[in-house]
Amino acid sequence: MPSIDGRRVVADLKRLAEFGRYKTGVHRPTYAPVDVESRHWLAEKLREAGLDAVIDGIGNVIGRNPKARRRLLVGSHSETQPYGGWLDGSLGVIYGLELARAFAADPGCAELGIEVAAWADEEGHYGNFLGSRSFTDALSDEEIDQTRGRDNGTPLREALERAGFAGRPRDRVDPSRYIGYLEAHIEQGDTLDTSGLRIGVVETIVGIWNYRVSLVGEQNHAGTTRMVRRRDAGVAMVRLATRIHDRFPEIAGPRTVWTIGRILLEPNAPTVVPGRAEMQVQFRDADLDRLAAFEKALHELVNEADRAGPCACKIEPIARTEPRHMDSGFQDQIEAAAEQHASGMHMRLPSAAGHDAAVLSYRMPAGMMFIPSLRGISHHWSEDTKEEDIVLGAQVFADAAERILRSAH
Amino acid sequence: MPSIDGRRVVADLKRLAEFGRYKTGVHRPTYAPVDVESRHWLAEKLREAGLDAVIDGIGNVIGRNPKARRRLLVGSHSETQPYGGWLDGSLGVIYGLELARAFAADPGCAELGIEVAAWADEEGHYGNFLGSRSFTDALSDEEIDQTRGRDNGTPLREALERAGFAGRPRDRVDPSRYIGYLEAHIEQGDTLDTSGLRIGVVETIVGIWNYRVSLVGEQNHAGTTRMVRRRDAGVAMVRLATRIHDRFPEIAGPRTVWTIGRILLEPNAPTVVPGRAEMQVQFRDADLDRLAAFEKALHELVNEADRAGPCACKIEPIARTEPRHMDSGFQDQIEAAAEQHASGMHMRLPSAAGHDAAVLSYRMPAGMMFIPSLRGISHHWSEDTKEEDIVLGAQVFADAAERILRSAH
Numbered sequence: 152m153p154s155i156d157g158r159r160v161v162a163d164l165k166r167l168a169e170f171g172r173y174k175t176g177v178h179r180p181t182y183a184p185v186d187v188e189s190r191h192w193l194a195e196k197l198r199e200a201g202l203d204a205v206i207d208g209i210g211n212v213i214g215r216n217p218k219a220r221r222r223l224l225v226g227s228h229s230e231t232q233p234y235g236g237w238l239d240g241s242l243g244v245i246y247g248l249e250l251a252r253a254f255a256a257d258p259g260c261a262e263l264g265i266e267v268a269a270w271a272d273e274e275g276h277y278g279n280f281l282g283s284r285s286f287t288d289a290l291s292d293e294e295i296d297q298t299r300g301r302d303n304g305t306p307l308r309e310a311l312e313r314a315g316f317a318g319r320p321r322d323r324v325d326p327s328r329y330i331g332y333l334e335a336h337i338e339q340g341d342t343l344d345t346s347g348l349r350i351g352v353v354e355t356i357v358g359i360w361n362y363r364v365s366l367v368g369e370q371n372h373a374g375t376t377r378m379v380r381r382r383d384a385g386v387a388m389v390r391l392a393t394r395i396h397d398r399f400p401e402i403a404g405p406r407t408v409w410t411i412g413r414i415l416l417e418p419n420a421p422t423v424v425p426g427r428a429e430m431q432v433q434f435r436d437a438d439l440d441r442l443a444a445f446e447k448a449l450h451e452l453v454n455e456a457d458r459a460g461p462c463a464c465k466i467e468p469i470a471r472t473e474p475r476h477m478d479s480g481f482q483d484q485i486e487a488a489a490e491q492h493a494s495g496m497h498m499r500l501p502s503a504a505g506h507d508a509a510v511l512s513y514r515m516p517a518g519m520m521f522i523p524s525l526r527g528i529s530h531h532w533s534e535d536t537k538e539e540d541i542v543l544g545a546q547v548f549a550d551a552a553e554r555i556l557r558s559a560h
Numbered sequence: 561m562p563s564i565d566g567r568r569v570v571a572d573l574k575r576l577a578e579f580g581r582y583k584t585g586v587h588r589p590t591y592a593p594v595d596v597e598s599r600h601w602l603a604e605k606l607r608e609a610g611l612d613a614v615i616d617g618i619g620n621v622i623g624r625n626p627k628a629r630r631r632l633l634v635g636s637h638s639e640t641q642p643y644g645g646w647l648d649g650s651l652g653v654i655y656g657l658e659l660a661r662a663f664a665a666d667p668g669c670a671e672l673g674i675e676v677a678a679w680a681d682e683e684g685h686y687g688n689f690l691g692s693r694s695f696t697d698a699l700s701d702e703e704i705d706q707t708r709g710r711d712n713g714t715p716l717r718e719a720l721e722r723a724g725f726a727g728r729p730r731d732r733v734d735p736s737r738y739i740g741y742l743e744a745h746i747e748q749g750d751t752l753d754t755s756g757l758r759i760g761v762v763e764t765i766v767g768i769w770n771y772r773v774s775l776v777g778e779q780n781h782a783g784t785t786r787m788v789r790r791r792d793a794g795v796a797m798v799r800l801a802t803r804i805h806d807r808f809p810e811i812a813g814p815r816t817v818w819t820i821g822r823i824l825l826e827p828n829a830p831t832v833v834p835g836r837a838e839m840q841v842q843f844r845d846a847d848l849d850r851l852a853a854f855e856k857a858l859h860e861l862v863n864e865a866d867r868a869g870p871c872a873c874k875i876e877p878i879a880r881t882e883p884r885h886m887d888s889g890f891q892d893q894i895e896a897a898a899e900q901h902a903s904g905m906h907m908r909l910p911s912a913a914g915h916d917a918a919v920l921s922y923r924m925p926a927g928m929m930f931i932p933s934l935r936g937i938s939h940h941w942s943e944d945t946k947e948e949d950i951v952l953g954a955q956v957f958a959d960a961a962e963r964i965l966r967s968a969h
Contacts (some may be wrong), residue, residue: 169874233827261944340784372938373819374844374913375749385820386805392798410782411794414823418642421822421840423939431830435783479594504783530832
């Protein structure tokens, strides 16, 4: 069995967290200079592990094993949310790196190859799952042409140019090359932490549906424009958002979640009546019918607000992922590895977060393993996991990868 | 009577609008490079008009008349709102420049001096009425130390340093030097435009009360954090804002206005539950008791939301101006000048916008004159006024200034 070096895993995670460190977390948006720097560092680490590493035309770092006869693709994404955590994404990438090293060092694994991927922009600074979608042929050049950064409106092409990735070929998957795809991640929720368990075997990844709702009124002076004459897009937005938050609980299932995480007012000045407003509405569930019911309710609320006036309200879908089941054989192997190293300390559970594994699952069998998140906190700089859980997780993950590679036929 | 050159007034307004042109309007935030450039241009124009011009330590451009025995201070501010109009503020500054030239060219006005001020940051990119408050001894060095830009958080000291104004003395008013202060402005509302009138004589300037309401919850992952566990500061904000918009109409007078013009979410990412939110609430009225009733209602709503949870809600006042009456003698002189040049085409009215004249009125008699705003649009790049109204206004204003200077004893 390939044996991981726990201290090396933790040291590499800490080193990677230096790129964009913010308090005890990391601020490393996709294609920002620190993100580009970290991808070059990762490519170098993959080369040291004996892999042929490239950074491709969308920023994916991919390390290929030139010798193995059976290959498992292992990875996650390496950018972070704004002022986010040090483990989210990075954990799965460093686990991949460690597995490549551990398998290479184990003479019994000579024919078993770990290939590693650090996907670009899973976190959606520009698009959604740009890297894994590019790799799986689900991202067109036209979409790249039209995509802009959500924070500063920078065209994606310009960001790639500045990052030095423009003009490079985009790597596309050859599914016959792989047994499948395996991804490790912190849970990000508190199910494992509150149950005192140490390993999660992911059964499904929820579907995530996203919408942009825009409201257009008339920008004007906040003193001289009488209330009756106003068409205040900010008022229209807070009223519509309140109605959404009132309506959604009526149709939610036990695990449905919804979020209005992003709001823009224009011009967003205290003495100007807002002329335009925008909000992004998202909901998640593992059940397709429930997702459809949410969409219907959202459309109804927006249309009602539009008809009622005085602002024009419009809704457009911006990204939608379907609920995805993880490969059941992979689930069994992860569970068996967990039972060996942490008997009775594991459970099966759904993932309420989206992951690159959902994208990869369209092209090859895919599996995911969780380790606990302290207090379930994620997408925040204070996100953390006990060091012993990080180390245990790496060993379970290596064992699971070997089982999956050996069981393939 | 000093005679103004209408073509020169319009040409100078158009030249000033080149600094930061945006569509048919102007984007010239205080202390931005284009704003600094425009202030140097203004100082040079004042020198050409025979004034001793300086830019002081807060960015005020002040042109002094070295010869006159009676002096009227005339001006307005010269920065703009974001993507704002070409007349707002600039009109009063260029009128001041034109009056200085017209008085200098009139041998009958040899003893009557027009001094000109282009105040800094009336629009509040950093503070509120920074320039006129500095000039009237109502802005302390401590406040300057603590002030930051509302858009980018830049310390005011740093902005002044970059603008090249740091270290210069701040000019302070000597009230005995002046008969009073006179300011011309576009109305910004639609009272004159819809009545078909051409000159407004301002009776009072409303009081403007501003508050920052902040809501603190817990930032977390938008997928893995179950709804029952969330403390979403964005939800708390839109609910509180909706309650404010429901409550205020019940206590409003016929001319009260209120605005939530600025909203911030943190981190404002679509897949992150907002951990912190902030909104700026403002209301305006000419009646002090009504302003106090609004403040009471706002405090009640914020406290209710705070008690109800799950987010902590806090309110702090950030700027407050009292309603200010304009000098009644000045009103009579402006009205007489309007009657001479546009008989029957003028009216008295309150100003629903705040103006530097309100600040100056604490130290000397102050008066204001309005010209129409087309469709009442202001604080937007499409703001405009008919050229013949701009020219007529300049002549009425010059005549009013002469009447005020001659009637002083």
